[in-house]
Amino acid sequence: xxxxxxxxxxxxxxxxxxxxxxxxxxxxxxxxxxxxxxxxxxxxxxxxxxxxxxxxxxxxxxxxxxxxxxxxxxxxxxxxxxxxxxxxxxxxxxxxxxxxxxxxxxxxxxxxxxxxxxxxxxxxxxxxxxxxxxxxxxxxxxxxxxxxxxxxxxxxxxxxxxxxxxxxxxxxxxxxxxxxxxxxxxxxxxxxxxxxxxxxxxxxxxxxxxxxxxxxxxxxxxxxxxxxxxxxxxxxxxxxxxxxxxxxxxxxxxxxxxxxxxxxxxxxxxxxxxxxxxxxxxxxxxxxxxxxxxxxxxxxxxxxxxxxxxxxxxxxxxxxxxxxxxxxxxxxxxxxxxxxxxxxxxxxxxxxxxxxxxxxxxxxxxxxxxxxxxxxxxxxxxxxxxxxxxxxxxxxxxxxxxxxxxxxxxxxxxxxxxxxxxxxxxxxxxxxxxxxxxxxxxxxxxxxxxxxxxxxxxxxxxxxxxxxxxxx
Numbered sequence: 001x002x003x004x005x006x007x008x009x010x011x012x013x014x015x016x017x018x019x020x021x022x023x024x025x026x027x028x029x030x031x032x033x034x035x036x037x038x039x040x041x042x043x044x045x046x047x048x049x050x051x052x053x054x055x056x057x058x059x060x061x062x063x064x065x066x067x068x069x070x071x072x073x074x075x076x077x078x079x080x081x082x083x084x085x086x087x088x089x090x091x092x093x094x095x096x097x098x099x100x101x102x103x104x105x106x107x108x109x110x111x112x113x114x115x116x117x118x119x120x121x122x123x124x125x126x127x128x129x130x131x132x133x134x135x136x137x138x139x140x141x142x143x144x145x146x147x148x149x150x151x152x153x154x155x156x157x158x159x160x161x162x163x164x165x166x167x168x169x170x171x172x173x174x175x176x177x178x179x180x181x182x183x184x185x186x187x188x189x190x191x192x193x194x195x196x197x198x199x200x201x202x203x204x205x206x207x208x209x210x211x212x213x214x215x216x217x218x219x220x221x222x223x224x225x226x227x228x229x230x231x232x233x234x235x236x237x238x239x240x241x242x243x244x245x246x247x248x249x250x251x252x253x254x255x256x257x258x259x260x261x262x263x264x265x266x267x268x269x270x271x272x273x274x275x276x277x278x279x280x281x282x283x284x285x286x287x288x289x290x291x292x293x294x295x296x297x298x299x300x301x302x303x304x305x306x307x308x309x310x311x312x313x314x315x316x317x318x319x320x321x322x323x324x325x326x327x328x329x330x331x332x333x334x335x336x337x338x339x340x341x342x343x344x345x346x347x348x349x350x351x352x353x354x355x356x357x358x359x360x361x362x363x364x365x366x367x368x369x370x371x372x373x374x375x376x377x378x379x380x381x382x383x384x385x386x387x388x389x390x391x392x393x394x395x396x397x398x399x400x401x402x403x404x405x406x407x408x409x410x411x412x413x414x415x416x417x418x419x420x421x422x423x424x425x426x427x428x429x430x431x432x433x434x435x436x437x438x439x440x441x442x443x444x445x446x447x448x449x450x451x452x453x454x455x456x457x458x459x460x461x462x463x464x465x466x467x468x469x470x471x472x
Contacts, residue, residue: 005055012050013248019043020255030365031375047248083367084327087226087359088153094229095146098210101139101236102203105132108243109199117243126186128243133182133199135239137206142232144210149225152214153359162215174209178202223356223363224267224275231260263361271356272407272417300436303454305466308395308430311454313471315392315428317348319384321421322364323357325398325433329460332371335397338464339373341471350387351378352421354402385422394426398433398460404445415443429453432460 020043026036052063081089108115109124109132117128124132151157164170181202188195217225234256241249268275312318320339326332339349351373357364368378388394396403399421406413407420423429424447431453438444447453456463 009050009054010247012046013246013251016043016047016050016248017251017255019046020252024255024259029375030369030378033369047252050248051246082330083370084330085154086366087222087363088150090226090360091146091149091153091229094226094233095143095150097233098139098142098144098146098236101135101233101240102143104240105136105139105199105243106203108132108240109196115244117245129188130182130186131239131242133185133202135236135243136199136203137178137182138232138239139236140203140206141210141213142229142236144207145214145225145232146229148211148214149222149229153222161218164212164216167212167216171209171212174205174212178205178209181205221271221273222359223361224264224271224273226360227260227263227267228275229260231257231264234258234260267356267361269355271415272419298449300448300455301451301453303430303456305456305458305463306470307454308456308463309467309470311428311430312342312347312393312395312467313345315347317387317391318342318350318393318395319388319391319423319426320349320351321357321394321396321399321403321423322351322353322368323397323399323402324359324363325400325460327358327363327367327398329398329462331397331459331461331464332367332373334461334464334468336368336371336373338468338471341468345471349377350384352381352384352388353378354381354399354421357399357402381419381421388422389425392427394423394429396423396429396431397464400433400438400445401443403447404443405447406443406445409446413443423447424450424452427452430456432456432458432463434459 019039023036023038023040023043026032026034026039028036051057052060057063077089108117108128112118112124112128113122117125119125148157181198185195185198185202188198214225234253236253238250238253238257241247241251241253264275320335322332322335326335342349351368353364355361358367365378369375401415403421403423404413404415405420405424407415407418410416429447429450429452431448433448433455435457436448436455448455458466
């Protein structure tokens with residue numbers, strides 16, 4: 001490649017990297033998210049075009065074929081996927097990034113001379129062997145872990161933790177073995193006859209530990225798992241970027257990896273959980289039993305759509321707390337319609353979002369944005385929590401664990417210490433839920449039985465539509 005071509009390529013990759021940074025910056029707020037997506041798309045187009053136009057590429061048949069297949073699949077998914085399925089879709093995409101890293105590492109190893117990572121004797125450079133092994137290991141962990149996360153989120157596999165005997169010892173042994181194999185591979189000459197076979201052992205062990213790391217993690221920790229796997233996929237891409245000597249891939253991978261790590265920290269803080277405790281797994285899974293002591297159903301105050309409409313129509317202020325139940329029922333549009341009617345009656349309405357509501361970070365924000373809910377009406381936990389004590393009605397639509405008072409009142413509860421939305425302080429709590437069963441964390445909610453709580457046991461969309469009709 002000529003000096004001019006190298007400079008133009010480096011400049012184009014720099015522009016794309018800057019656009020990726022601007023895209024991430026835009027995604028930090030709902031009002032700038034759309035613009036952030038545009039920046040990221042432009043940056044990706046520049047990076048792809050720059051790579052395709054590289055003089056090093058001599059055949060375009062495989063590239064064009066892969067782009068057509070991937071483009072068609074992406075277009076079909078984009079048109080058909082429901083917003084409720086976004087968490088598992090993200091997990092599936094993470095798995096593809098991880099497998100791509102594994103395949104690129106394998107390809108670079110099998111055809112190292114074409115990648116320019118060999119010395120005069122044909123041996124792979126030691127630094128390239130380390131980069132290749134790390135990228136392949138992280139990619140394999142990302143792939144198998146993301147597949148398990150997808151199966152749990154899709155409901156194919158139970159969201160409850162799968163606790164294997166001696167799992168910590170097994171994981172520790174596998175982790176040490178992977179590091180040992182990477183070290184041995186780095187010290188070898190990289191040839192099949194001189195330790196090159198170790199790369200396949202690294203990949204196999206990494207696939208296994210990725211599987212073992214995620215199966216004991218319960219549903220309550222899924223938001224952290226999603227952001228954690230996002231971080232893993234970034235670091236896998238960065239590692240392979242070094243192998244390919246591709247600056248754009250290195251920068252992009254580092255951005256995704258670091259932002260995912262920061263987001264994981266934020267999620268852990270929002271749940272009062274340490275990252276290590278999440279990786280260790282142990283709690284959070286679906287249960288079918290009713291909430292309450294001893295698994296026996298206790299009496300609750302039940303209401304109808306007409307009851308809820310009367311209470312809210314005569315309220316001065318209402319705070320809406322959306323959760324995964326809203327997502328499952330696709331009730332966000334009906335909710336927006338209900339809010340518009342309440343506003344026409346002079347009721348002040350706000351939305352309260354918990355950091356880990358739903359199955360992935362920002363899940364509720366995306367759903368509300370789909371229903372064109374104004375950004376200035378949506379508030380994070382820290383910004384609105386003190387307003388519940390003065391509001392007339394807290395309208396909880398499908399949120400369970402993030403409103404559970406056990407996080408404050410029960411030191412024996414697994415979620416004790418987790419910051420929650422203080423909905424129980426409202427004068428009246430209208431709680432929409434299909435049944436009295438516990439939430440995804442598998443923990444009963446005493447809020448169901450509080451004196452100021454009225455349970456609206458129904459599908460969230462049907463109940464909200466009924467309230468709209470009653471308000472009319």
